[in-house]
Amino acid sequence: MSGVPGYGLGKGLAITLKTLVSRSTTQQYPDVAPELPPRSRGVIALREENCTVCMLCARECPDWCIYIDSHKEEVVVPGAARPRQRNVLDRFDIDFSLCMYCGICIEACPFDALFWSPEFEYAEYDIRNLLHDKDRLNEWMATVPAPPAHDPQGEPSKEEANALKKAGAA
Amino acid sequence: MDWLELALRVGAVTVAFLVLPLLVGQTEHKVMAHMQARLGPMYAGAFHGWAQLIADGVKFVQKEDITPRAADGPVFKLAPGVALIPYLLVLLVIPLGPGDLVGQPLDIGLFFALAIVGVGVVAVLMAAWSSANKYSLLGGLRAAAQLMGYELPFVLAAASVAMAAGTLSLPLIVERWEPWWLLWQLPATLVFFIAGLAEIRRPPFDMPIADSELVFGYMTEYTGLRFAFFLLAEYVGIVVISALTATLFLGGWHGPMAESLGWLWMLLKTGAVAFLVIWFRVAWPRLREDQLQRLCWLILVPVALAQLVLTAWVRVAMA
Numbered sequence: 001m002s003g004v005p006g007y008g009l010g011k012g013l014a015i016t017l018k019t020l021v022s023r024s025t026t027q028q029y030p031d032v033a034p035e036l037p038p039r040s041r042g043v044i045a046l047r048e049e050n051c052t053v054c055m056l057c058a059r060e061c062p063d064w065c066i067y068i069d070s071h072k073e074e075v076v077v078p079g080a081a082r083p084r085q086r087n088v089l090d091r092f093d094i095d096f097s098l099c100m101y102c103g104i105c106i107e108a109c110p111f112d113a114l115f116w117s118p119e120f121e122y123a124e125y126d127i128r129n130l131l132h133d134k135d136r137l138n139e140w141m142a143t144v145p146a147p148p149a150h151d152p153q154g155e156p157s158k159e160e161a162n163a164l165k166k167a168g169a170a
Numbered sequence: 171m172d173w174l175e176l177a178l179r180v181g182a183v184t185v186a187f188l189v190l191p192l193l194v195g196q197t198e199h200k201v202m203a204h205m206q207a208r209l210g211p212m213y214a215g216a217f218h219g220w221a222q223l224i225a226d227g228v229k230f231v232q233k234e235d236i237t238p239r240a241a242d243g244p245v246f247k248l249a250p251g252v253a254l255i256p257y258l259l260v261l262l263v264i265p266l267g268p269g270d271l272v273g274q275p276l277d278i279g280l281f282f283a284l285a286i287v288g289v290g291v292v293a294v295l296m297a298a299w300s301s302a303n304k305y306s307l308l309g310g311l312r313a314a315a316q317l318m319g320y321e322l323p324f325v326l327a328a329a330s331v332a333m334a335a336g337t338l339s340l341p342l343i344v345e346r347w348e349p350w351w352l353l354w355q356l357p358a359t360l361v362f363f364i365a366g367l368a369e370i371r372r373p374p375f376d377m378p379i380a381d382s383e384l385v386f387g388y389m390t391e392y393t394g395l396r397f398a399f400f401l402l403a404e405y406v407g408i409v410v411i412s413a414l415t416a417t418l419f420l421g422g423w424h425g426p427m428a429e430s431l432g433w434l435w436m437l438l439k440t441g442a443v444a445f446l447v448i449w450f451r452v453a454w455p456r457l458r459e460d461q462l463q464r465l466c467w468l469i470l471v472p473v474a475l476a477q478l479v480l481t482a483w484v485r486v487a488m489a
Contacts, residue, residue: 012453016205026209 038148041101042120043132044094045140050113053087057105057114065098066105067091092134097127115144183273187258190440191405192223197441198405198448199223205452226398233394240302241391249300250392250399253293256286257406264413265341267423267432272341279340280332283414284325287369290407291317294378297400298388309387312459313371313378319466320368320375326474327362330481331355331418344422352420354484357477359419361470363443366415368466370407373451377459412443 027034036042053070069091074083106114117140124130132140150157156164199222203210215221237243260283262273276282291314298310334355335343352359368375379387389400416422416439423432457465 009454013449016449016453019207020201020205022207024204024207024209026207028209028212 036118038145039116040118040120041103041116042118043096043116043122043140043143044099044106044137045115045117045144046092046094046134046137047113047115047141048089048092048134048138050111051089051092052111052113053089054110056108056110060104060108062102062104063098063100065095067093067095089134092137093131094137095131096122097130115141117141117143118145119143179273183258183261187261187406190409191402194408194444194448195223195405196220197445198451201445201448202452205449230395230398235394235396236391238302238391242300242302245296245300246391247396249293249297250396250403252296253290253403254399254406256289256293257403257410259286260410261406261413263340264410264417265344265422266436268345268429271423271433275341276339278338280328280338280343280418283340283410284328287324287410288317288321290369290403291321293403294388297392301388301391303391305385306388306390309378309380309384309390312380312384313388315459316368316371316375316378316462316466319463320365320470323361323466323470323474324365324369326471326478327358327365328414328418330358330474330477333478333481333485336485340417344417344424347421347424349421349424355419355477355481357473358481359415361474361477362419363411363415363446365466365470366411367447367450368462370404370411372404372408372447374454374457375462376456377462380456408444408447409440412440412447415443416440 053068055068058064058066058068068089070087070089072085073088075086076083103116106116119140122130122132155161199219200210211219211222213219214225237246263276263279263282265272265275294313294317295310298306298313301307331343331351332338334351335346337343337346371378378384379389381387384390389397392400413436416436420439420443422439423429423436425432425435425438
C-alpha cells in the first residue's frame with residue numbers, strides 16, 4: 001500500500017483532517033481550572049499542633065529547605081512528681097524556592113503534621129516570598145483533600161483491628 | 171462610467187483587498203491550530219480570538235522600522251510595496267458575480283492578471299538584493315529560480331482554459347464555462363493550482379523562506395510595518411490564486427439556485443481553494459530545491475503542454 005505514489009501525501013492530509021474534526025486537548029488554564037490527578041503535589045501544608053519538633057523532616061530534606069526553631073516549656077501536671085517538658089514550635093519555614101517536591105518530609109513525619117495539598121498557584125514576584133512560614137503553611141491545611149478511602153477488600157487498619165479486639169474481649 | 175461608480179468599484183476592491191486576506195489569515199490560525207490539536211488564538215476580541223490579526227497589525231505598526239546600515243535604502247523600502255500592489259491590481263479584474271459584478275471588466279483580463287502576478291519576483295529580488303544579507307540573497311535567488319520556473323506551467327495551464335473559452339476576458343471565461351470542463355480541464359486545474367502555490371511561495375513550496383536554513387529568506391531583515399506588508403502580500407496572494415483557480419477552472423459564480431447568488435458561490439469556491447492551501451501547509455513537508463525544480467520541469471510543464479494539445483483537439487473536434 002505504501003508503495004503507491006502519493007500514499008504518504010494522502011495519509012498526511014487524512015491525519016490532519018482527522019485531528020481537525022476531533023476535539024483538541026488544550027486546557028484553557030487560567031479560565032478553566034485544571035482537573036488535577038489524585039495525590040497531586042502542589043504545596044506542603046503543616047498541621048502545627050501535630051508537630052513535636054522532632055526535626056526528622058528538616059534532617060531528611062535533601063536540599064535543606066525546612067527551617068525549624070523551638071524552645072522548651074515546662075508543663076506542670078497536677079499530681080506528677082516533676083514538671084514535664086514540652087517542645088514549642090517557634091518557627092517552621094519551608095523555602096519553596098529550594099523545595100524539589102520530593103515529599104520525603106511528609107513520608108518522614110511520624111506524627112502526621114505534614115500533608116500534600118494540590119494547590120499550585122502561589123507564584124511570587126520576589127523569590128524571598130516563596131519562604132512560607134508556619135502560619136502560611138497552616139493555611140494550606142484547608143486545601144488538603146481527605147485521605148483516599150481504604151481498599152474495601154484490604155486489611156483493616158491497626159487501630160481498627162485493635163479496637164475490634166478490645167470490643168471482642170470486653 | 172461616472173466618477174461615483176468608479177469610486178464605488180475601487181472602494182469595493184480595496185475593501186476586499188483588506189478584508190479577505192485577514193479572513194484567510196484568521197482561518198489559517200484556527201484551522202492550523204485545530205489540525206495540530208491546539209485551539210489557536212482565543213483571547214483577542216473575546217470570542218475565539220477573532221481579532222487576533224487586528225491585534226497583530228497594531229503590534230506591527232508600533233514596532234521600530236529598521237533599515238540595515240549596509241542595505242540599499244530606497245530599494246529596500248520600496249520592495250514590500252512592490253510585493254503588495256500587484257495583487258491589489260489583480261483583484262480588480264476578477265469577476266465576483268455575473269454581469270457587471272467585477273472591479274474592472276478587461277478584455278485581456280487573464281493576460282493582465284498573469285503578467286501582474288509575475289511582478290512578484292521583482293519584489294522578492296529587490297528585497298533580497300538590497301538587504302545586504304547572505305540569507306536574504308540566498309532566499310531571493312531560490313525564489314527567483316522557483317518563480318521563473320513555475321511561471322511557465324502557470325501560464326500554460328491558464329492558456330488552456332483561455333483556449334477552451336476562446337477569450338482572455340475573465341468574466342467571459344466564467345460565462346462560457348460548463349460543468350464538464352471540470353473533467354476536460356482537470357490536468358490544467360491541478361497544474362495551475364500547484365504552480366500557483368509555488369508562485370505565492372506557500373508550503374510545500376516555501377524553499378525561498380525555509381526558516382530552518384535561511385532564517386526567513388528574503389524577509390530576514392524586515393521589521394515592523396514593512397514585514398507586515400510582506401505577510402499581507404502572502405495572504406492576498408492566497409486570495410488571488412484561489413480566486414483565479416475558482417474563476418478559471420471551477421466555474422466562478424456558476425452554481426445551483428438564482429444567478430443573483432453568484433457572488434456567494436464565487437466566495438465559497440475561493441474559500442474552499444484557500445482552505446486547501448492552508449491544509450497543504452499543515453500536512454506536507456517542504457520540497458527540496460532539486461525536487462521543486464524537478465516537479466516543475468519534468469511533471470508540470472509536460473502535463474500542461476499535453477493539456478494544451480488536448481484542449482486544442484477537443485475544440486477542433488467540436489467546431
